[in-house]
Amino acid sequence: MAAGTPRIFVSHLSGTAVFDPNGDPVGRVRDLVAMLRVGNRPPRLLGLVVELSTRRRVFLPMTRVTGIESGQVITTGVLNVRRFEQRPTERLVLGELLDRRVRLVESGEEVTVLDVSIQQLPARRDWGIDRVFVRKGRGGAFRRSRGETLTVEWSAVTGFSLDEQGQGAESLLATFEQLRPADLANVLHHLSPKRRSEVAAALDDDRLADVLEELPEDDQIEILGKLKEERAADVLEAMDPDDAADLLAELPEADKERLLQLMRPDEAADVRRLMAYEERTAGGLMTTEPIVLRPDASVADALARVRNADLSPALAAQVYVCRPPDETPTGKYLGTVHFQRLLRDPPYTLVGSLLDDDLQPLAPEATLPVVVGFFATYDMVAAPVVDESGSLLGAVTVDDVLDHMLPDDWRETEFHLDEEAAEGTETAEGTAHGS
Structure with missing residues (x-):
C-alpha cells in the first residue's frame, strides 16, 4: 500500500452520506462489495452499496469514488441507479465478513472478525481490503467476552472462503444499531x-x-x-x-x-x-393502547404520559379523557385533549376542563373511506373509536390509515422500486457494475 494513504475501517462507513461533486446528497452507504481472491491475496474492493432517498439500493463502483474523508463519500456524479443485485463471486463486507470465525495462520487459533480495513492501492483508483481486526476467544461485539484484540494483515488469517458457518450477528447489529x-x-x-x-x-x-x-x-x-x-x-x-x-x-x-x-x-x-373486526374498519385499524386519563388528571399528568418515548408521534398527539376503568374498553368517553392545548395551559389545570368534545368519535364498524374522510376533513393524526355504550375502544392513527390506503404490496414495492422507472432516471454508469 502507498505510504500515507489513509486506512479506513469499514464499520465507520456504515450510514456515511454520499455526495456528488456539487455537494448534493446522493444517498448513504449500506455495505461494501468485495471479491475474494485465490490464496491469501487481499480481496479487491469493487464498490459500495448505496441506499438512495427512495430506499433503492444501487451499486457505486470504487472507480467512481473520488474521496472518503470527514465522514462523507464523494463521487464523480455519474451513477447507475439500477437496483443492486449481488453476484455469486461477490461478498458483502458488512453483511458477510464481519462476525465470521476464522483462524490465525501462524497459531491456528480461532478468532472472531470484528472489522476490516480498506486502503487505496498505490497509483491507482482501485481499493483493497488489507487488514483484519479480530478478537481471540469466542464472542462478538455485544458479548461479555473480552478476549485479546489485534489487527493483522489479511494474509495472516484463513477461513473467509468458507460458507457462513459460525458467523454471528453481533457486529452487524452494532453497525446498524442507530x-x-x-x-x-x-x-x-x-x-x-x-x-x-x-x-x-x-x-x-x-x-x-x-x-x-x-x-x-x-x-x-x-x-x-x-x-x-x-x-x-x-x-x-x-x-x-x-x-x-x-x-x-x-x-x-x-x-x-x-x-x-x-x-x-x-x-x-x-x-x-x-x-x-373487519380489517378495513375503524375497529380493525385501531390500536387498543392510546393515552387514557381520568377527568381529574392534571395537565402535568398528561404531559408526563405524552413524554413516553415508546409512543408514536401520532399517539402522543392527544390524550383521551374517560371515566374509569382506564384500560380499553374504558368507562364513558368524555372527550379529547390535544397536545397543543396541553402546552397552552398551566400544569395544575384539570384535563376535564379542556375537552374537545365537538367531534363525533368513530364507530368501530366505520369503513376505511369514512375513516379517511374523517382524517382529511378535520386534519387529524389520530381519532378515538367509541362503541354504542360510549366506551373508548381504542384510537386509529394516521399511519395505520395510510398502510391500508396503499396497495397491499406497498412495502415490497418500497424495497424494490420498479426497474423501468429507475432506468428512466439512469445517468450512465453502464450495465456491468463489477467492471
Whole structure:
C-alpha cells in the first residue's frame, strides 16, 4: 500500500452520506462489495452499496469514488441507479465478513472478525481490503467476552472462503444499531434468509417487534416461523396490538391459536378483540393502547404520559379523557385533549376542563373511506373509536390509515422500486457494475 494513504475501517462507513461533486446528497452507504481472491491475496474492493432517498439500493463502483474523508463519500456524479443485485463471486463486507470465525495462520487459533480495513492501492483508483481486526476467544461485539484484540494483515488469517458457518450477528447489529426500524427492516429484507434469521434471532424482543411492523408480509411470516414459539409469542406481545393482529391473521388457524395461547392473557385478549373486526374498519385499524386519563388528571399528568418515548408521534398527539376503568374498553368517553392545548395551559389545570368534545368519535364498524374522510376533513393524526355504550375502544392513527390506503404490496414495492422507472432516471454508469 502507498505510504500515507489513509486506512479506513469499514464499520465507520456504515450510514456515511454520499455526495456528488456539487455537494448534493446522493444517498448513504449500506455495505461494501468485495471479491475474494485465490490464496491469501487481499480481496479487491469493487464498490459500495448505496441506499438512495427512495430506499433503492444501487451499486457505486470504487472507480467512481473520488474521496472518503470527514465522514462523507464523494463521487464523480455519474451513477447507475439500477437496483443492486449481488453476484455469486461477490461478498458483502458488512453483511458477510464481519462476525465470521476464522483462524490465525501462524497459531491456528480461532478468532472472531470484528472489522476490516480498506486502503487505496498505490497509483491507482482501485481499493483493497488489507487488514483484519479480530478478537481471540469466542464472542462478538455485544458479548461479555473480552478476549485479546489485534489487527493483522489479511494474509495472516484463513477461513473467509468458507460458507457462513459460525458467523454471528453481533457486529452487524452494532453497525446498524442507530437505524430507525423502517431502515433496519430494509436491511433485513436484503439479507440472505439465513443471515436474516440470525439477525432477527439476535435482536431483542422490542427491537424485533418494531422491525417486523415495517417488513413486507412474507418476511414477517418467514421470521416469525423461524423463532421458537415462546419467543414468537413474546415478540407478538411487544408489537402494537393492531399489527400483531394483522400478522396473526395471515397464519394458519392452528398456528394462530397456539401463539395466542402462549401470549399473556391480557395481551392476547386485546389482539383477539381486534381480530373480531373487519380489517378495513375503524375497529380493525385501531390500536387498543392510546393515552387514557381520568377527568381529574392534571395537565402535568398528561404531559408526563405524552413524554413516553415508546409512543408514536401520532399517539402522543392527544390524550383521551374517560371515566374509569382506564384500560380499553374504558368507562364513558368524555372527550379529547390535544397536545397543543396541553402546552397552552398551566400544569395544575384539570384535563376535564379542556375537552374537545365537538367531534363525533368513530364507530368501530366505520369503513376505511369514512375513516379517511374523517382524517382529511378535520386534519387529524389520530381519532378515538367509541362503541354504542360510549366506551373508548381504542384510537386509529394516521399511519395505520395510510398502510391500508396503499396497495397491499406497498412495502415490497418500497424495497424494490420498479426497474423501468429507475432506468428512466439512469445517468450512465453502464450495465456491468463489477467492471
